[in-house]
Amino acid sequence: MNDKIFRYFLYSFTFILLSFSIFPKQVNAAQINATFDGRAVYFINDSPYPDGANTGYNSSYTQEQIPIPDASRFPINVTGYYNSYGNGIFYPIKQIGIVNSTFSFRGGVRYEFRFDFKWYYNNNAYLNDFVRSYVLWNTTNDDSVSCDSGSTPCTVRWEHVTSGQYAPYYTAVVTYVPQTNKTGALVDLGSVNNANQALFINYAPEAAHLSIARSSITGYIDSTSDDEINNVQDVAREIMENDNRNQQQTNEKLDQIHDDLTDDDISESEDSAEDLFNDFTVNNHGLSGIITAPLRLLQSLSSSTCSPLTFPLPFVHNQVSLPCMKPIYNTYFHDFLVIYQLITTGLISYWVVVKIYAHVKGMQNPDDDRIEVFDL
Amino acid sequence: MIGKLLSAIFKLVISLINLILLPIDTLITSSLPDLSSALDSFSSLVDYVINFIGYVVDCSGLSANAINLIILYFTFVLLSRPTVYVVKLAIRWYKALKP
Numbered sequence: 001m002n003d004k005i006f007r008y009f010l011y012s013f014t015f016i017l018l019s020f021s022i023f024p025k026q027v028n029a030a031q032i033n034a035t036f037d038g039r040a041v042y043f044i045n046d047s048p049y050p051d052g053a054n055t056g057y058n059s060s061y062t063q064e065q066i067p068i069p070d071a072s073r074f075p076i077n078v079t080g081y082y083n084s085y086g087n088g089i090f091y092p093i094k095q096i097g098i099v100n101s102t103f104s105f106r107g108g109v110r111y112e113f114r115f116d117f118k119w120y121y122n123n124n125a126y127l128n129d130f131v132r133s134y135v136l137w138n139t140t141n142d143d144s145v146s147c148d149s150g151s152t153p154c155t156v157r158w159e160h161v162t163s164g165q166y167a168p169y170y171t172a173v174v175t176y177v178p179q180t181n182k183t184g185a186l187v188d189l190g191s192v193n194n195a196n197q198a199l200f201i202n203y204a205p206e207a208a209h210l211s212i213a214r215s216s217i218t219g220y221i222d223s224t225s226d227d228e229i230n231n232v233q234d235v236a237r238e239i240m241e242n243d244n245r246n247q248q249q250t251n252e253k254l255d256q257i258h259d260d261l262t263d264d265d266i267s268e269s270e271d272s273a274e275d276l277f278n279d280f281t282v283n284n285h286g287l288s289g290i291i292t293a294p295l296r297l298l299q300s301l302s303s304s305t306c307s308p309l310t311f312p313l314p315f316v317h318n319q320v321s322l323p324c325m326k327p328i329y330n331t332y333f334h335d336f337l338v339i340y341q342l343i344t345t346g347l348i349s350y351w352v353v354v355k356i357y358a359h360v361k362g363m364q365n366p367d368d369d370r371i372e373v374f375d376l
Numbered sequence: 377m378i379g380k381l382l383s384a385i386f387k388l389v390i391s392l393i394n395l396i397l398l399p400i401d402t403l404i405t406s407s408l409p410d411l412s413s414a415l416d417s418f419s420s421l422v423d424y425v426i427n428f429i430g431y432v433v434d435c436s437g438l439s440a441n442a443i444n445l446i447i448l449y450f451t452f453v454l455l456s457r458p459t460v461y462v463v464k465l466a467i468r469w470y471k472a473l474k475p
Contacts, residue, residue: 286401286412289419292390294454299386300426302447306434325435341439348442352449359453363460 382451389455 306324313320329337405412433443 286397286404286415286419288394288397288401289422290415291397292393293419293422294450295386295390295393296422296426297429298447298450298454299383299390300429301433301443302382302386306430309428309431322431324431326437329437337437340437341442344437345439345442345445348438348445352445355449356452359456363457 382447385451 306326308324309322310319312318401412404415
């Protein structure tokens with residue numbers, strides 16, 4: 001039983017330790033990473049690269065859902081549409097649109113959306129290139145803008161990365177700056193059936209499969225104002241202190257668990273062992289009182305403490321108090337008491353050993369008819 | 377350490393005996409009140425004697441080790457036979473039940 005309990009605690013402790021290494025700490029949407037090289041990063045919401053993700057392209061479908069890595073952490077859904085486009089273009093076009101997303105923006109902050117598009121090649125690859133790239137950034141509220149490369153308040157540029165772990169990939173970087181006086185603006189980045197999709201990418205699907213390998217939103221406060229920077233600093237400090245506090249609490253809990261597991265002090269267990277039976281009900285009446293009388297006598301021997309005896313004297317109205325003798329013996333007859341205790345303890349030890357031996361021998365006696373003999 | 381262990385054993389055994397004899401005690405209390413009061417008077421005598429045990433032990437001047445040895449002996453005497461009986465009973469049951 002003790003072995004099972006020890007193993008349970010050992011496995012639990014090991015799992016807790018491993019979980020901090022296996023399950024990475026999630027990026028908080030409000031995490032602030034302050035870098036003061038003339039601009040302050042307001043927040044980062046970043047989804048990681050997937051592990052060999054693929055879209056599973058099928059030309060027979062007119063609509064294809066493109067998976068976003070870790071979509072739950074990224075507020076924008078992306079759906080790709082296969083659109084048969086006949087005029088002047090003899091191969092199908094695929095369009096990627098950002099649909100049904102709302103995101104709260106703050107005026108004056110420059111938001112940068114990055115979409116890394118990963119291209120997977122067929123064996124007989126055609127030209128793996130954009131047939132046409134057209135990017136429309138469409139927002140539907142007071143800040144509705146549509147922009148193309150070079151337009152304001154949003155701009156789009158393309159980056160083609162040819163090296164790195166997941167290269168080659170194309171990155172669409174869309175920059176959007178809401179109006180300064182707008183705070184908490186909700187932006188609807190396109191809709192499912194809206195021809196004006198938020199982001200268009202046209203490409204030759206026979207050549208490659210497309211997936212969005214990575215997506216991120218970063219907000220920048222491009223300001224040289226000390227107030228802006230101080231504000232971001234304060235918020236960053238508060239978030240870091242919260243994280244430190246949480247980490248500290250976690251560390252304290254882990255230390256407590258470790259101390260409990262490695263604590264080999266059993267001094268409290270002795271009292272606990274006796275206290276365990278404190279609430280047992282004891283009935284000293286009737287038959288059980290007689291049967292348990294010897295046990296109660298023995299129990300009183302082990303736990304008895306001396307208290308002065310007082311009793312009234314007959315024929316006189318007076319109380320007699322007999323004090324405890326041991327302090328008196330210690331005070332006046334200390335040496336004699338030591339010798340006396342030594343002798344009596346020796347005699348009692350001898351008597352106990354002899355009696356125990358006789359008792360065990362008596363149990364082996366086949367003529368003993370008290371209880372079955374000691375015959376194993 | 378041993379003293380606390382013995383105290384725990386005493387409490388356990390007394391409680392178990394109380395539990396086992398509870399129906400009989402209840403029966404005696406309800407059906408034979410005179411017998412019940414006679415048995416109670418014996419228990420009261422034991423409780424009364426217990427009040428003086430502390431003083432007597434202190435008066436005798438015996439050391440704590442000697443007291444513990446006496447307790448150990450009487451505990452052994454009281455528990456050894458029932459313990460052996462229970463062990464033998466368990467062995468008999470095991471032999472009867474094993475395939």
